[in-house]
Amino acid sequence: MKTQRDAGRTSSVSRVVAAGGLLLAVASFVRAGTRVELNGNWGFRTDPSQQGERLGWAKQLPEETEMVDVPHTWNIGKHEDYEGAAWYFRSFSVNEALLGKHAEIHFGATFSRARVWLNGVKLGEHEGGYTEYYFDVTARLKPVNYVAVEVNNQPGPATLPGYAMRGRGTDDTGSIWYDWWHYGGIVRDVWLTVSESSLIRRQQVRVKVERGVAEVQDRVFVENTTSRPAALELKVTAYPPGGATPAATVEQALTLQPGAGDSAVVLRLDAPKLWHFDHPNLYRLVAELTDERGKLVDSRADDFGVRTIEIRDRHLLLNGERVRLTGVTRHEDSAREGLAETRGTIRYDYADLKDLQVTLTRPVHYPQHPAILEYCDRNGILLIPEIPMWQFSEQQMRDPKVIALAKKMMREMIEQAYNHPSIMAWSVCNESATGTPGGAAYVKAMSEWVKSLDPDRYVSFADDGLGRGDKVAAFDHADFVMMNQYYGSWHGSADALPGALDRVGKLYPDKMVLISEFGLPGVFAADSKAADRLRVDVIREQMKAFGKRDWIGGAIFWCYQDYKSHRNLWPGEIGGWVDHGLVDENRQRRPSYDVWRRLNSPLKAHVTWRTAEQFPYAPVGFTARMSGRGADEIPSYALRDYKLTWEARNRERQLIGNGTLMLPEIGPSTEVVGDWATAGANGVAVLIRVFRPTGALAFEREFEWRSPVAGGESIGGMKQRGLDIPPPE
Numbered sequence: 001m002k003t004q005r006d007a008g009r010t011s012s013v014s015r016v017v018a019a020g021g022l023l024l025a026v027a028s029f030v031r032a033g034t035r036v037e038l039n040g041n042w043g044f045r046t047d048p049s050q051q052g053e054r055l056g057w058a059k060q061l062p063e064e065t066e067m068v069d070v071p072h073t074w075n076i077g078k079h080e081d082y083e084g085a086a087w088y089f090r091s092f093s094v095n096e097a098l099l100g101k102h103a104e105i106h107f108g109a110t111f112s113r114a115r116v117w118l119n120g121v122k123l124g125e126h127e128g129g130y131t132e133y134y135f136d137v138t139a140r141l142k143p144v145n146y147v148a149v150e151v152n153n154q155p156g157p158a159t160l161p162g163y164a165m166r167g168r169g170t171d172d173t174g175s176i177w178y179d180w181w182h183y184g185g186i187v188r189d190v191w192l193t194v195s196e197s198s199l200i201r202r203q204q205v206r207v208k209v210e211r212g213v214a215e216v217q218d219r220v221f222v223e224n225t226t227s228r229p230a231a232l233e234l235k236v237t238a239y240p241p242g243g244a245t246p247a248a249t250v251e252q253a254l255t256l257q258p259g260a261g262d263s264a265v266v267l268r269l270d271a272p273k274l275w276h277f278d279h280p281n282l283y284r285l286v287a288e289l290t291d292e293r294g295k296l297v298d299s300r301a302d303d304f305g306v307r308t309i310e311i312r313d314r315h316l317l318l319n320g321e322r323v324r325l326t327g328v329t330r331h332e333d334s335a336r337e338g339l340a341e342t343r344g345t346i347r348y349d350y351a352d353l354k355d356l357q358v359t360l361t362r363p364v365h366y367p368q369h370p371a372i373l374e375y376c377d378r379n380g381i382l383l384i385p386e387i388p389m390w391q392f393s394e395q396q397m398r399d400p401k402v403i404a405l406a407k408k409m410m411r412e413m414i415e416q417a418y419n420h421p422s423i424m425a426w427s428v429c430n431e432s433a434t435g436t437p438g439g440a441a442y443v444k445a446m447s448e449w450v451k452s453l454d455p456d457r458y459v460s461f462a463d464d465g466l467g468r469g470d471k472v473a474a475f476d477h478a479d480f481v482m483m484n485q486y487y488g489s490w491h492g493s494a495d496a497l498p499g500a501l502d503r504v505g506k507l508y509p510d511k512m513v514l515i516s517e518f519g520l521p522g523v524f525a526a527d528s529k530a531a532d533r534l535r536v537d538v539i540r541e542q543m544k545a546f547g548k549r550d551w552i553g554g555a556i557f558w559c560y561q562d563y564k565s566h567r568n569l570w571p572g573e574i575g576g577w578v579d580h581g582l583v584d585e586n587r588q589r590r591p592s593y594d595v596w597r598r599l600n601s602p603l604k605a606h607v608t609w610r611t612a613e614q615f616p617y618a619p620v621g622f623t624a625r626m627s628g629r630g631a632d633e634i635p636s637y638a639l640r641d642y643k644l645t646w647e648a649r650n651r652e653r654q655l656i657g658n659g660t661l662m663l664p665e666i667g668p669s670t671e672v673v674g675d676w677a678t679a680g681a682n683g684v685a686v687l688i689r690v691f692r693p694t695g696a697l698a699f700e701r702e703f704e705w706r707s708p709v710a711g712g713e714s715i716g717g718m719k720q721r722g723l724d725i726p727p728p729e
Contacts, residue, residue: 033193033194033195033196033199033298034098034193034194034195035191035192035193035194036092036094036191036192036193036194037189037190037191038070038090038092038105038147038190038191038192039069039070039071039189039190039191040069040070041067041068041069041070041090042067042068042069042070042072042088042089042090042186043061043065043066043067043068043087043088043089043090044065044066044067044068044072044074044086044087044088044089045057045062045064045065045066045086045087045089046074046079046082046084046085046086046087047084047085047086047087047150048082048084048085050084050085052085052087052150053150057087057089057148057150058117058120058122058148058150059117059120059146059148060146061089061146062087062089065089068088070088070090070186070190071108071185071186071187071188071189071190071340071341071342072088072185072186072187072340073111073183073184073185073187073337073338073339073340074086074184074185075153075181075182075183075184075185075338076336076337076338080575081575082184083153083154083182083184084152084153084154085150085151085152085154086150086151086152086184086185087148087149087150087151088148088149088151088185088186089146089147089148089149090146090147091144091145091146091147092144092145092147092192093143093144093145094141094142094143094144094145094192094194096143098141098194099141099142099143100138101138101194101195101196101197102136102138102194102195102196102197102199102225103136103137103138103141103192103193103194103195104134104135104136104137104138104192104193105118105123105134105135105137105147105190105191105192106132106133106134106189106190106191106192106193107126107132107133107134107149107186107188107189107190108132108187108188108189108190108369108370109129109130109131109132109186109187109188109369110126110129110149110151110185110186110187111129111130111151111153111182111183111184111185111187111339112127112128112129112151112152112153112155112159112161112184113125113126113127113151113152113159114126114127114149114150114151114152115149115150116135116147116148116149116150117147117148117149118135118137118140118141118145118146118147119140119142119145119146120146121140123135123137123140127159127405127408128160128405128408128409128412129153129161129187129339129366129388130366130367130368130388130409130413131367131409131412131413131416132188132412132416133412134193136225137192138225149186151184151185151186152184153182153183153184153185155177155178155182157396157399158396158399158401158402158405159405160387160388160389160402160405160406160409161178161180161365161366161388161389161390162178162392162396163176163177163178164176164177164178164179164390164391164392165391165392165393165395165396166391166392166393166431166432166433167391167393168393177565177566177567178365178388178390178391178567179390179565179567179568179578180331180333180364180365180563180564180565181333181338181339181563181564181565181566183333183338183339183340185339185340186340187338187339187340188340188369195298196297196298197224197225197226197230197297198222198223198224198225198226198230198232198256198289198297198298199222199223199225199289199297199298200220200221200222200223200287200289200298200299200300201221201222201223201260202221202300202415203218203219203220203221203285203287203300203302203419204218204219204221204415204418204419205217205218205219205285205302205304205418205419206219206456207304207305207306207307209272209274209306209307209308212270212271213268213269213270213271213272214268214269214272214306215266215267215268215269216238216248216266216267216268216269216283216285216304216306217264217265217266218236218264218265218266218267218285218287219262219263219264220234220236220262220263220264220265220287221260221261221262222234222254222256222260222261222262222263222289223259223260223261224256224257224258224259224261225258226258227258228258229255229256229257229258230255230256230291231253231254231255231256231291231292232253232254232255232256232289232290232291232292232297233251233252233253233254233289233290233291234251234252234253234254234263234265234287234288234289235249235250235251235252235287235288235290236249236250236251236252236265236267236285236286236287236288237249237285237286237288238267238269238283238284238285238286239283239284239285239286240273240283241273241281241282241283247267247269247283248267248268248269249267250265250266250267252265269283269306272306273306274305274306274307274319275305275306275307275421276307276318276319276380277318277325277359277380277381277382278380278639278640278641278692278693278694279380279640279641279693279694280305280377280378280379280380280421280694281305281306282303282304282305282377282378282421283303283304283305283306284301284302284303284304285301285302285303285304286299286300286301287299287300287301287302302419303377303419304419304421305377305421306421307319307421308320309424309457309458311458311479311480311512311553314510314511314512314513314550314551314553315512315550315551315553316512316553316554318382318637321637321638322631322637323359323553323635323636323637323638324547324552324553324554324631324633324634324635324636324637325359325360325382325553325554325634325635325637326357326358326359326360326543326554326555326556326557326600326634326635327353327358327359327360327361327381327554327555327556327557328353328356328358328361328556328557328558328559328560328582328596329361329362329363329364329517329556329557329558329559329560330349330350330353330361330363330364330559330560330561331364331559331560331561331563332364332366332368332369332372333561333563333564333585334561334585335585335586338564341369343371346369346371346372346375347371347375348587349560349561349587350372350375350376350379350381352560352583352587353381353560354379354380354381354694354696355597355696355697356560356582356593356596356597356600357596357597357600357601357602357635357698358381358600359380359381359382359635359637360381360382360383360384360424360554360556361381361382361383361384361556362383362384362385362386362427362462362482362514362516362517362556363383363384363385364386364559365386365387365388365389365390365430366386366387366388367385367387367409367412367413367416367417368383368385368417370416373417373420373422373423376420376422377420377421377422379694379696380422380692380694380696381422382422382423382424383420383422383423383424384423384424384425384426384427384460384482384514384516385413385417385423385426385427386426386427386428386429386430386462387406387409387410387413387427387428387429388409389402389406389428389429389430389432390429390430390431390432391430391431391432392429392432392433393432393433394433394436394437394438394439395438396432396433397429397432397433397436397438397439397441397442398438398441398442403442403445403446406428406429406442406446407446407449410426410428410446410449410450410453411449411453413426414426414450414453414454415453418454423457424457424458425457425458425459425460425479425480426450426454426457426458426459426460427459427460427461427462427482428442428443428446428447428450428459428460428461429442429443429446429461429462430461430462430484431462431463431464431484432461434461434463434472434474434475435463435465435469435470435472435473435474437473439474440472440473440474440476440477442474443461443474443477443478444474444477446459447459447477447478458479458480459477459478459479460478460479460480460481460482460514461474461478461482462482462483462484462516462517463475463481463482463483463484464483464484464485464486464491464517466481466483466484466485466500466504466507467483467485467491467499467500467501467503467504468491468500470507471507471508475508475511478511479511480511480512480513480514480553481504481508481511481512481513481514482513482514482516483504483513483514483515483516484516484517484518484558485497485500485515485517485518486517486518486519486520486521487500487518487542488520488524488534488537488538488542489520489521489524490521494537494538494541494542497541497542497545498545501545501546501549501552502549505549505551511551512551512552512553513549513551513552513553514552514553514554514555514556515546515552515554515555515556516556517556517557517558518538518542518555518556518557518558519535519538519557519558519559519580520534520535520538520580521568521578521579521580522570522578522579522580523568523569523570523571523579528579528584528590531579532590532591532592533591535590535592536591536592536595539557539592539595539596539599540595540599542555543555543599543600543634546634547632547633547634548632550631550632552634554634554635555634557582557596558580559580559581559582560581560582560583561581561582561583561584561585561587562577562578562579562580562581562583562584562585563577563578563580563581563585564576564577564578564585565577565578568580582596600635601698601699602628602629602635602636602637602639602698602699603626603627603628603629603639603666603690603698603699604626604627604628604629605624605625605626605627605688605699605701606624606625607622607623607624607625607686607688607703608622608623608625609621609622609684609705610622610623610675618682618684619684619705620675620676620677620678621673621674621675621676622648622673622674622686622703623671623672623673624646624671624672624673624674624688625669625670625671625672626644626663626666626669626670626671626672626690627666627667627668627669627670628666628667628668638665639663639665639666639698640664640665640666640693641662641663641664641693642662642663642666642690642691642692642693642698643660643661643662643663643690643691643693644660644661644662644663644672644688644689644690644691645658645659645660645661645688645689645690645691646658646659646672646674646686646687646688646689647686647687648674648676648684648685648686648687649684649685649687650678650682650683650684651682651683651684653685656676656677656678656684657674657675657676657677659674663690672688674686682706683704683705683706684704684705685702685703685704685705686702686703686704686705687700687701687702688700688701688702688703
């Protein structure tokens with residue numbers, strides 16, 4: 001492809017790296033052309049003997065076929081523990097006006113290995129259960145079409161995820177399961193796209209911020225599906241957050257040769273609005289291709305953000321400010337939907353995570369649903385996505401097949417999620433044999449691979465052997481340390497944690513540490529209630545320990561909800577729900593839920609009461625001293641543009657006063673004053689809520705005053721409800 005205009009400019013800005021780390025984001029996208037949804041009713045049939053292809057299922061619907069609703073997993077209900085091959089079938093019609101145009105069939109994800117046929121002709125295959133792929137069906141599309149998909153969820157030593165062989169004999173090939181359920185199926189959306197002969201495949205947006213100006217570098221991947229060159233015009237426009245007036249535009253003439261190519265353009269944004277977990281500002285970048293007559297050929301619109309992430313002096317900085325963040329992991333798993341989650345389930349759970357004060361998470365061990373990335377972009381949660389390499393042995397990590405598949409999965413994940421500002425780093429494995437020479441070689445190769453695909457983000461991996469041995473050499477190839485620790489259960493006594501943390505701090509004196517997992521599994525207690533009492537102790541004590549160590553930049557609790565597995569179950573169980581969550585599999589909250597929510601609020605409050613001369617025993621107002629957490633606590637970060645609401649009620653719960661106050665910045669001691677005209681003779685309760693700029697609840701406490709004359713239990717006339725509220729002075 002040649003650029004007919006502005007050639008020098010585009011070639012000189014093809015790959016610019018911002019110092020300290022920069023980023024952007026695809027929160028969602030819109031394309032020109034026609035999209036035909038292929039979700040809904042599909043035929044389904046298991047194939048335990050793998051005879052479907054020989055029996056002609058790729059060409060016609062077999063007998064005894066069930067009807068299911070795609071997205072779908074078969075591992076709920078009568079096929080709950082079925083492992084192996086299964087088939088999906090669907091017929092669909094296409095408007096004849098679309099025939100002859102460029103057409104593709106897309107699969108959001110199929111777990112885990114898939115082969116696809118259209119009208120009896122094999123289109124191809126794909127391995128990997130969590131990323132999107134497509135096939136060109138232009139030459140095969142008819143007015144009425146029959147698509148067949150064979151999916152296999154059988155794990156093995158060289159599949160990802162696969163048998164967890166670390167620490168076991170190399171000849172052991174039994175069902176050594178990974179620690180989540182093997183949900184086979186077409187687990188995400190299916191759709192058909194029909195477009196003109198030239199199209200925009202994707203955008204790759206990089207942003208460099210310097211002296212209050214953002215340089216937006218957009219690499220537009222384009223494709224000419226014909227055998228002749230195409231003369232086209234590329235126009236790229238940036239729109240500000242919530243705005244319809246362009247912030248910047250660039251145009252470029254192209255001669256697009258047959259096949260795939262790319263074109264680089266640069267736009268400048270003056271005084272950009274930065275992306276932050278409390279201010280998730282999203283710009284929109286619209287790329288348009290037009291032909292010589294000015295007709296729109298294709299377009300694509302992607303959201304992106306402007307922000308910087310740095311690790312400096314073992315500290316995490318967002319837009320130049322130091323932050324210490326906390327969060328909770330979450331499996332893509334629910335009792336009714338399994339891995340084939342609806343967007344409603346995703347929105348419900350992630351809204352709950354925001355109520356749990358989540359600002360950072362390594363979401364789980366595999367690439368995430370696009371709706372999760374979009375939610376985190378728009379609502380402010382930083383992410384460290386990972387590929388599903390869990391507890392692999394050195395032999396597995398040296399296996400060329402494993403390495404090739406890991407690189408393929410990482411490439412697909414990065415290319416599809418590249419632009420999301422919520423993503424701060426990538427993880428290349430979890431709890432594998434990274435302390436061995438083969439493990440270190442794997443991490444080095446993967447880190448170099450990731451940097452070649454995305455030179456701006458950080459790379460790491462999660463290790464569960466830290467604090468108990470020597471330095472793990474693989475961390476020489478990581479940008480920061482991720483430590484999984486379960487002191488109080490698997491790793492030994494809870495009292496050993498401080499010493500383990502200090503050893504890690506000395507072993508890696510130049511690296512920031514994230515606690516990438518901590519928590520308590522139910523199997524270490526007699527029952528679920530007893531387990532949650534221990535879980536509460538772990539949360540309270542370990543959060544204090546993390547806060548005392550300046551080089552710990554964040555802590556992530558495992559995990560949000562109970563999830564299905566063949567491992568870590570109550571004695572005698574071989575399959576079921578792992579008791580590990582702040583909520584159970586039905587999202588019913590345990591006591592640990594509220595403890596985590598309160599301890600991770602970024603705010604503290606101290607309330608004193610005011611009385612009038614004529615009502616010496618009944619308050620007519622209060623003063624609340626609000627403050628953020630200090631740098632020696634976790635979480636801690638700057639608090640700007642928060643909103644406080646309060647309401648006062650008497651003992652009969654009648655409203656006697658309320659108010660709303662904007663807090664531009666909450667300092668070490670920000671005072672809020674509330675008054676009401678009528679004294680509460682026997683008791684007053686004041687409920688204070690503080691909301692983030694996103695609308696999420698950051699703080700909620702009720703402070704209660706009872707008259708000592710009326711027998712109220714109090715210290716100085718005030719009864720406090722909630723945790724970590726200083727006593728009155």
